Amino acid sequence: MGMAATAPLFWVALLLLGTTAVRASHIVYPELQSLEAEQVDETSRPMYYKGLYHLFYQYNPKGAVWGNIVWAHSVSTDLIDWTALDPAVYPSKPFDVNGCWSGSATVLPSGVPALMYTGIDPNKHQVQNVAYPKNLSDPFLREWVKPGYNPVIAPDGGVNASAFRDPTTAWYGPDGHWRLLVGSKVDHKGLAVLYRSRDFKRWVRAHHPFHSGLTGMWECPDFFPVAVAGAGRRHHRRGVDTAELRDKAVAEEVKYVLKVSLDLTRYEYYTVGTYDHATDRYNPDAGFQDNDYGLRYDYGDFYASKSFYDPVKRRRILWGWANESDTVPDDRKKGWAGIQAIPRKLWLSPGGRQLIQWPVEEIKVLRGKHVSVTDKVVKGGEYLEVTGFKSVQSDVEAAFEIKDLSKAEEFNPAWLTDPQALCKKRGSAVNGEVGPFGLWVLADADLTERTAVFFRVFRTNTSKHVVLMCNDPTRSSFESQIYRPTFAGFVNVDIAKTKKIALRTLIDHSVVESFGGGGRTCILTRVYPKKAIGDAAHLFVFNHGEAEIKVTNLDAWELKTPKMNVPQQ
């Protein structure tokens, strides 16, 4: 597919498109939208059917920037090797003549999958349509039929027709009604609009919005149940299917997650809370910020994500789009502008205060050559190279022990709302007391180019500790224009008790995807080194804090390249 040296090689990559993290979405560049490219955009709508995982994603078959949007379609038996099929849903009817935008799949109780998606009609109104497989015995589900009764949901009754999109997977209440949410806005208020239906055909809007927030447009809402630790019959890491909510006992013992993608800032936040089928009201639990400062799945390039229930391994899988914010000419030059991140298993932490994410276990089949480091002390100002393997496409798991936290710098409570600004100010090159320590990935031999994934530990005036996790790409390459933001989030771990912090980083040429504190805080970033490429990419552990750290264990594996969206023969 004509990838440059820094194209990621082990994931369903190659997505070239133009919606960006800072620009408003859906800008139509008439002169650009049909320039040659192979590429895609964001928003995966995965599901499982008859032995295959299906990934549907927004794709521009003709151009290098956002436009001509269809639902492209890929299938896999194991979430690792992917085969690309022809687009599943593309403009063909008046109700989607101007585009087939995001949506979701729902597997109906009969086993029939239904796709609900946003169509752009001749008036450029956003309407919701349904599509069914033409041939249920085809496990590839290659062809989809759009019933003539579409659209099934029109922007009636004061709904903003240009901000009405991305229906969720539907769920079925004990009262025999289906429900789904559609993202919308009124002025600056983001909305999840609730619709109900008895037959999946005739949908009626609820009088009250399901939920709202003063954050601008809500795109790609996702609403799903998660198991609670200690409750009932299931392990808390086990996923819960929305279909199980038909069982009242299940519906009562789970918590719910509402995630929204913020069109204005191009990041996502979620809350965990309770939901009552009788009143159809969702209430976030106390302690969850329900605004721009809310918890994020990922503090880096990660947008328009969707989750789905995997019946094979009974888990919930989250899949996000690693969007980028380079300029249109840059994206065209690179040949892509977004990729699908590695699918993550997702569950509620035992205390219920946040979600935890971890790369799906299938990724381990790609692991090859292994090296390890044990009990290695790294004093302040020192660094060590992890040698004996090729790190350019690798999986690195490490744990750092800090014995002495007594000198941790004082934490200013004002920093709590903006870890990113704090990390920008105290990047990896600014020496500290406890940290910065962590990994330099995609580094060249003399360390001019490097991307730092690291921690800093602070102490509050009540003697609690705060752990900051950062991704500092400011030295990843020295091309002046390239998009290189610093990303950061706090990690909710009791470091005074454990004296340890874990980090897993998946490196793939231009993708650095990190999981701090066992998946409590995640940061995905794209970097484009010029020197630290191929065999010239090195991996180091560094410590720029006064306090010494010990690498109690570091295991690193080369990763093999899977079949990455190979067209079906």
Ligand code: DQQ
């Ligand atoms: N892009 C899609 C929309 C969605 C947005 C269109 C997310 O449906 O709201 O390609 O970036």
